[in-house]
Amino acid sequence: MEKLLIVDDSPEIHQQLKWGLKKDYRLLQAKDVGEALRLFRSHRPKVVTLDLGLPPDADGATEGLRGLKEILSEAPATKVIVLSGNEERENALKAVALGAYDFYSKPIELAELKTILQRAFHLAALEEENRGLLQATQAEQRSMSGIFGQCAKMEEVFTTIRKVASVDVPVLILGESGTGKELVARALHDNSLRKDGPFVPINCGAIPENLLESELFGHEKGAFTGAQSLVKGKVEYAQGGTLFLDEIGEMPAALQVKLLRFLQERVIQRVGGREDIEVDVRVVAATNIDIQQAIGGGRFREDLFYRIGVISMELPPLRERDEDIFLLAHLFLHRYSGEFGKKVRGIGQGAREALRSYAWPGNVRELENKIKRAVVMADQPFLEPGDLGFVDTAPVEEPAGDAQAGMALDYEGLTLKEARQRLEKELLLVALEKEDGNIVRSAETLGVSRPTLYDLMKKHGVQSG
Ligand SMILES: Nc1ncnc2c1ncn2[C@@H]1O[C@H](COP(=O)(O)OP(=O)(O)OP(=O)(O)O)[C@@H](O)[C@H]1O
Numbered sequence: 361m362e363k364l365l366i367v368d369d370s371p372e373i374h375q376q377l378k379w380g381l382k383k384d385y386r387l388l389q390a391k392d393v394g395e396a397l398r399l400f401r402s403h404r405p406k407v408v409t410l411d412l413g414l415p416p417d418a419d420g421a422t423e424g425l426r427g428l429k430e431i432l433s434e435a436p437a438t439k440v441i442v443l444s445g446n447e448e449r450e451n452a453l454k455a456v457a458l459g460a461y462d463f464y465s466k467p468i469e470l471a472e473l474k475t476i477l478q479r480a481f482h483l484a485a486l487e488e489e490n491r492g493l494l495q496a497t498q499a500e501q502r503s504m505s506g507i508f509g510q511c512a513k514m515e516e517v518f519t520t521i522r523k524v525a526s527v528d529v530p531v532l533i534l535g536e537s538g539t540g541k542e543l544v545a546r547a548l549h550d551n552s553l554r555k556d557g558p559f560v561p562i563n564c565g566a567i568p569e570n571l572l573e574s575e576l577f578g579h580e581k582g583a584f585t586g587a588q589s590l591v592k593g594k595v596e597y598a599q600g601g602t603l604f605l606d607e608i609g610e611m612p613a614a615l616q617v618k619l620l621r622f623l624q625e626r627v628i629q630r631v632g633g634r635e636d637i638e639v640d641v642r643v644v645a646a647t648n649i650d651i652q653q654a655i656g657g658g659r660f661r662e663d664l665f666y667r668i669g670v671i672s673m674e675l676p677p678l679r680e681r682d683e684d685i686f687l688l689a690h691l692f693l694h695r696y697s698g699e700f701g702k703k704v705r706g707i708g709q710g711a712r713e714a715l716r717s718y719a720w721p722g723n724v725r726e727l728e729n730k731i732k733r734a735v736v737m738a739d740q741p742f743l744e745p746g747d748l749g750f751v752d753t754a755p756v757e758e759p760a761g762d763a764q765a766g767m768a769l770d771y772e773g774l775t776l777k778e779a780r781q782r783l784e785k786e787l788l789l790v791a792l793e794k795e796d797g798n799i800v801r802s803a804e805t806l807g808v809s810r811p812t813l814y815d816l817m818k819k820h821g822v823q824s825g
């Protein structure tokens with residue numbers, strides 16, 4: 361249910377509106393500007409009805425106009441409908457000039473007011489959808505090799521990738537689990553001169569110590585029991601390309617020495633072999649452990665660190681990437697609703713609050729998994745906290761995730777022109793549907809003239825009614 365803030369000093373008006381509107385909206389009621397602003401700040405309703413004559417200036421309009429200015433300065437997209445007495449018409453017009461969405465003269469005729477409210481909420485939803493599209497387009501422009509991020513720290517990461525990708529030096533990527541280290545390693549490869557060569561990842565933490573050496577360097581036939589033929593190692597397979605040493609912090613001491621030798625001399629020997637094999641690979645490594653601490657504790661060789669960490673970059677944890685959480689959430693939402701063929705269009709208000717306040721110990725991977733799960737579980741067009749495996753902790757009693765609160769993101773992968781066309785058609789359809797095919801009102805909703813609306817309908821092959 362959408363939240364509606366009603367600001368009025370008259371108990372009768374509150375009574376009347378409560379009775380008339382409580383089935384349609386979650387009502388927030390205030391009798392003066394102070395209370396109104398408190399409620400506004402904690403609930404962020406998209407629509408507000410505002411009486412201009414409020415105490416201490418119940419006969420003038422100073423308080424009402426002050427409230428209006430405050431609300432619009434904090435959230436300019438809010439639709440404020442001024443409720444005024446007939447004799448206050450001039451002040452009502454003044455309010456509209458200040459940015460009020462509309463005004464309505466008392467006495468209140470409920471059916472009329474309901475229509476105005478519906479239009480206001482509708483417009484607010486359209487505008488929000490529009491902002492979602494814009495954000496998606498901008499995100500696309502600012503992503504790099506599938507790495508999404510707009511925060512300052514990710515900008516730095518992108519800059520570093522651009523600078524070092526084509527230089528043939530080792531890079532060490534640091535960051536908590538799930539922050540995108542492998543993605544960055546691939547981006548380094550894809551943006552290097554070696555991009556047509558192989559990208560070969562090996563997880564040094566996942567392979568038992570006794571097998572890791574031959575995994576890395578290969579072995580000759582008969583090198584050990586069971587070595588029935590010559591097998592090349594990952595290093596050799598990476599010839600001409602990039603070797604990605606994941607979880608290098610877990611590499612056993614004996615192998616650290618061998619790796620160091622390879623980095624210094626660019627040659628390897630297979631297990632059981634005597635011949636030096638020259639390999640031309642670029643090494644990118646990653647770890648989620650505190651490498652300085654590992655060096656201090658003698659678990660990681662300092663000389664290897666100096667070789668491998670000529671350039672190191674640190675990926676920020678998701679909890680420090682506030683503005684990226686929604687961006688990534690929408691990215692995954694779109695990805696998985698497409699993959700699973702589900703019509704999930706956005707993230708509801710309650711779910712957004714849950715996403716924002718969660719600490720994300722598993723970072724982007726955890727976010728991706730939660731959204732994936734939510735897309736599977738969702739049975740409404742906008743995700744709710746429960747879909748994400750969160751309890752609804754929002755301060756409202758109703759289940760959050762109202763159908764119009766989320767942003768829709770059906771636009772990724774389209775060119776700007778295609779996206780514009782699609783948005784145009786969608787808005788047209790939504791307006792016509794909402795207004796029951798009424799051309800005059802649909803045109804008004806969309807802010808276009810009637811002839812323009814007809815043109816649009818013709819262009820998109822849409823019939824009214
Ligand atoms: N900035 C990002 N944009 C888009 N997807 C991302 C981003 N960062 C991470 N991901 C996705 O999150 C998941 C985890 O990323 P990745 O495997 O690169 O993390 P990692 O740091 O290597 O984690 P670990 O230390 O656990 O191996 C992947 O599915 C990846 O595609």
Ligand SMILES: [Mg+2]
Nearest residue numbers: 538541542606
């Ligand atoms: Mg990884």
